[in-house]
Amino acid sequence: MNTPTPSFLQGRCTLVGAGPGDPELLTLKAVKAIQAATVLLVDDLVNPEVLAWARPTARIVHVGKRGGCKSTPQSFIEKLMITAVREGETVVRLKGGDPFIFGRGGEEVEHLREAGIECQVINGITAGLAAVTSLGVPLTHRDHAQGVVFVTGHARTGAASQHDATDWRALAATARDARLTLVIYMGVAGVAHIQQQLLDGGLPGATPVAVVQQASLPGQRQMTSTLAALAADLHAAGMGSPAVIVVGDVLRGVAAAQQDATRFGT
Structure with missing residues (x-):
């Protein structure tokens, strides 16, 4: 007998690398993910022009993460991601550069998996x-x-x-x-x-x-x-x-x- 998938897993999450700053350096795959998102959690170093690809109805949450400056606690960001996915949202965690090069993307993927949520990662050009x-x-x-x-x-x-x-x-x-x-x-x-x-x-x-x-x-x-x-x-x-x-x-x-x-x- 198949076990039904819990309803809180109906959403999904993608970590997207926004690249070093120039919005034209976004990959096509990153653009498609941004266009599909209903919630975007955006780092400080992401060029605001990148958000032009977001749908008008998307909820954009700025979660400042900048080295050497006061930042949103990592645990709070991870909680936002998990909560939004469990509410059925299509979540994009938008990070400067590449999520897996000094972007704490590995930590975020680990926390999502611990919560039973698989996460796709889309690479970006690192600074x-x-x-x-x-x-x-x-x-x-x-x-x-x-x-x-x-x-x-x-x-x-x-x-x-x-x-x-x-x-x-x-x-x-x-x-x-x-x-x-x-x-x-x-x-x-x-x-x-x-x-x-x-x-x-x-x-x-x-x-x-x-x-x-x-x-x-x-x-x-x-x-x-x-x-x-x-x-x-x-x-x-x-x-x-x-x-x-x-x-x-x-x-x-x-x-x-x-x-x-x-x-x-x-």
């Missing part, structure tokens, strides 16, 4: 990729980098720092020996510490570095520097979050192109 592409260089290039590492510069709040903080020295040694590009999210606040640890770990001070703020948006700013001068140059440029820090030899092309122009770009 680290968009940032480097905007400079006209790749994340990997067989002459300069054999791989790429995405890493957060922001340790988990309340976590035991010895176990949860990034071992920047070890990462530097690996990046040097394995020829890796480092893409650092949420690293602006701790840039001086990150810089010193990477230098102590063996990355040369002359290693090219780029910082891209508001990647893919009209207000994008970028600067190129070296690892030895990173913190000082970032401070002089007056750049802040949201920004991505890229470290590696793949940047030598853009550094050379800008050397005779200006040190700081806009």
Whole structure:
């Protein structure tokens, strides 16, 4: 005898990556999900223009999530998602970048599954990729980098720092020996510490570095520097979050192109 599906599972939930900011970088699949949603839970970093795809009757709830700023508690967001699905809504959790790259999408999927709700995930272009592409260089290039590492510069709040903080020295040694590009999210606040640890770990001070703020948006700013001068140059440029820090030899092309122009770009 088949067990009837509980009525509270009649709704559905989708985690959608809204991309780095430019609304034209949305995938077709993301647009279709947004159009179908009856409830959208939207992060701060999502470009408001993305919501033009939402149906006029959709309920839009802004649940601010921005690194380093006061945010809606994660537990409250998860409760909203579960409640809406159980009420039969078609829920879209709209997140900047990609839901599964430093977007806490994994946590949200786990909580939904614990509540008996399966969740679809639609990828978005992550800011680290968009940032480097905007400079006209790749994340990997067989002459300069054999791989790429995405890493957060922001340790988990309340976590035991010895176990949860990034071992920047070890990462530097690996990046040097394995020829890796480092893409650092949420690293602006701790840039001086990150810089010193990477230098102590063996990355040369002359290693090219780029910082891209508001990647893919009209207000994008970028600067190129070296690892030895990173913190000082970032401070002089007056750049802040949201920004991505890229470290590696793949940047030598853009550094050379800008050397005779200006040190700081806009």
